Amino acid sequence: MTARARALRSAWPQYLAISPFYLLFTVFLLGPTLFSLYLAFHRWDGIGEMQYVGLDQFRFLIEDQTFWLSVRNTLIIWVLSTVPMLLLALVLAALLNSTKRLVGFYRVALFIPNITSVVAVAIVFGALFATNSGLVNITLQGIGLPGVPWLTDPWAIKIVIAMLMTWQWTGYNALIYLAGMQSIPSELYEAAKIDGAGPVRAFFSVTVPMLRPIILFTVVVSTITGMQSFTEPQVLFGNNSAVNANSGGPGQAGLTMVLYFYRTAFGQNDYGYGAAIAWAVFLIVMVFTILNWRLVQRRAD
Amino acid sequence: MRKILLHGSLGVAVLLSLFPFYWTVVMATNTTQDVFRNPPKLTIGPHLADNVQKVLQSVDLIAPIVNTVLVAIATTVLVLFFDSLAAFAFAKYDFPGRKVLFGLLLLMFMVPTQLALIPQFVIMAELGWVGTLKALVVPAAANAFGIFWMRQYISSAVPDEMLDAAKLDGAGFFRIYRSVILPVIRPGLAFLGIFTFIAAWNDYVWPLIVLLDPNKVTLQVALSQLNVGLKQDYSVLMAGALIGVLPLVVMFVLFARNFIGDAVKGAVK
Numbered sequence: 231m232t233a234r235a236r237a238l239r240s241a242w243p244q245y246l247a248i249s250p251f252y253l254l255f256t257v258f259l260l261g262p263t264l265f266s267l268y269l270a271f272h273r274w275d276g277i278g279e280m281q282y283v284g285l286d287q288f289r290f291l292i293e294d295q296t297f298w299l300s301v302r303n304t305l306i307i308w309v310l311s312t313v314p315m316l317l318l319a320l321v322l323a324a325l326l327n328s329t330k331r332l333v334g335f336y337r338v339a340l341f342i343p344n345i346t347s348v349v350a351v352a353i354v355f356g357a358l359f360a361t362n363s364g365l366v367n368i369t370l371q372g373i374g375l376p377g378v379p380w381l382t383d384p385w386a387i388k389i390v391i392a393m394l395m396t397w398q399w400t401g402y403n404a405l406i407y408l409a410g411m412q413s414i415p416s417e418l419y420e421a422a423k424i425d426g427a428g429p430v431r432a433f434f435s436v437t438v439p440m441l442r443p444i445i446l447f448t449v450v451v452s453t454i455t456g457m458q459s460f461t462e463p464q465v466l467f468g469n470n471s472a473v474n475a476n477s478g479g480p481g482q483a484g485l486t487m488v489l490y491f492y493r494t495a496f497g498q499n500d501y502g503y504g505a506a507i508a509w510a511v512f513l514i515v516m517v518f519t520i521l522n523w524r525l526v527q528r529r530a531d
Numbered sequence: 532m533r534k535i536l537l538h539g540s541l542g543v544a545v546l547l548s549l550f551p552f553y554w555t556v557v558m559a560t561n562t563t564q565d566v567f568r569n570p571p572k573l574t575i576g577p578h579l580a581d582n583v584q585k586v587l588q589s590v591d592l593i594a595p596i597v598n599t600v601l602v603a604i605a606t607t608v609l610v611l612f613f614d615s616l617a618a619f620a621f622a623k624y625d626f627p628g629r630k631v632l633f634g635l636l637l638l639m640f641m642v643p644t645q646l647a648l649i650p651q652f653v654i655m656a657e658l659g660w661v662g663t664l665k666a667l668v669v670p671a672a673a674n675a676f677g678i679f680w681m682r683q684y685i686s687s688a689v690p691d692e693m694l695d696a697a698k699l700d701g702a703g704f705f706r707i708y709r710s711v712i713l714p715v716i717r718p719g720l721a722f723l724g725i726f727t728f729i730a731a732w733n734d735y736v737w738p739l740i741v742l743l744d745p746n747k748v749t750l751q752v753a754l755s756q757l758n759v760g761l762k763q764d765y766s767v768l769m770a771g772a773l774i775g776v777l778p779l780v781v782m783f784v785l786f787a788r789n790f791i792g793d794a795v796k797g798a799v800k
Binding site for chain 1: 534537538540541544545547548549551552554555558567569570571613614616617619620621624626627629632635636639642643645646647648649650651652653654656669670672673674675678703704705708729732733735736740751754755757758759765768769771772775776779780783784787788791792794795796798799
């Protein structure tokens with residue numbers, strides 16, 4: 231028996247230990263992912279024969295106005311949510327870092343939105359922002375401002391979805407920043423103080439540069455999750471029969487890329503084109519993740 | 532003065548964070564007319580029982596709750612068992628193919644889930660699992676994040692000397708797992724368990740796709756149907772939303788202490 235065969239044989243408990251995962255992984259994740267690539271080059275409604283169409287679906291995708299609308303919507307919603315989310319998180323973390331009192335309570339209270347289901351949050355936000363009777367508009371009118379048609383105006387729809395995401399993720403990001411801030415050596419702040427830096431100056435020349443890897447992490451995670459938003463518009467506007475189901479609301483203003491994928495694949499049973507959309511979404515998310523990575527890294531240099 | 536400003540701002544953040552929950556409770560305990568009069572009622576009212584009763588009349592929420600609890604518990608148990616076992620092998624043993632296999636796991640960790648959704652649905656249809664809870668539990672039992680996270684945990688929480696001592700006593704892999712590893716990694720299992728439970732409880736996309744039968748859905752899908760059906764009766768709708776959120780929030784507050792620390796740690800390392 232060769233040494234390699236002996237090593238393989240003596241490692242049987244380890245292979246047995248990892249085999250349930252790799253079995254499920256192959257059947258339900260790796261296999262399907264590869265199959266969806268195959269599917270993207272075929273026309274298929276799930277019942278009839280698969281028909282090879284080569285690059286036709288990708289060609290169609292490039293000219294598909296609705297797809298590009300969904301890309302635009304997704305990007306706008308993503309910017310509208312990520313920028314305030316991360317800036318607010320940084321401020322919150324700095325505030326939390328300068329006190330010891332009540333920090334345990336603040337941490338729990340700020341984390342709770344993150345564990346709440348998007349479905350429930352979307353329902354609550356739908357009621358909060360209802361045009362005629364929602365609390366937000368009643369409050370606005372109460373202080374003499376005009377109400378906003380939150381759930382019908384194309385821009386307001388995007389803002390509501392972005393606010394929903396900001397509400398869910400700001401606390402989570404703040405706590406990540408806080409953990410990062412607490413691991414910055416205090417000598418750095420003392421040195422800055424000796425050099426005559428005030429708290430604001432110290433924040434920008436010590437805290438932010440030291441947090442760089444963590445900020446990079448949060449930007450990447452927000453890009454990946456934000457670009458795949460689906461549940462928020464699906465629950466908010468899922469029943470918009472005025473246009474059609476899963477349209478993302480009036481004017482399709484909340485139609486995100488993944489919602490468009492869902493509608494094509496599972497609403498219209500167009501599995502082949504759905505797979506093509508899924509791969510396009512994957513590529514777009516990859517490109518933006520890498521772009522962000524580069525951008526954040528370079529800015530810090 | 533600085534302290535007042537500091538806690539004032541943090542207080543506003545907490546208020547914004549928690550207000551939607553408070554308002555959900557306000558709506559769920561009042562009648563819709565009371566909440567929508569001008570100025571709106573912002574205090575807790577006496578109508579919770581009425582509203583909950585109306586929710587249950589329009590959508591059966593009991594079966595979805597039972598389904599969700601079953602799915603979340605089954606998923607959590609399977610993930611904890613499979614992932615800790617695999618993570619132990621990856622963390623403490625060297626075997627042929629280890630690096631490649633672990634690399635594959637990390638690679639798939641980065642692939643977005645929607646790529647696999649269509650074929651996953653086709654597989655479920657082939658297996659005859661569409662509309663069953665198996666379709667939710669079995670694929671979710673393979674959790675790449677869990678193995679990755681548990682491997683880190685075992686690497687740092689279990690010293691090699693401990694394993695060497697057990698090996699000298701003649702204990703094999705599974706024996707060591709049971710009597711040495713499991714007792715030591717309990718805090719790690721607690722975090723992964725709560726994390727998995729929350730994710731399973733809140734999962735929406737996959738149950739929406741694979742549970743076609745409206746009588747056999749999970750809580751999140753039932754809530755979204757409630758949203759379609761009860762668009763005008765907000766108090767009843769909010770009573771439903773409250774039922775969907777409350778159990779998890781209560782569980783979270785009870786376990787929050789260590790959970791938040793662990794959830795944040797992964798990002799900072």
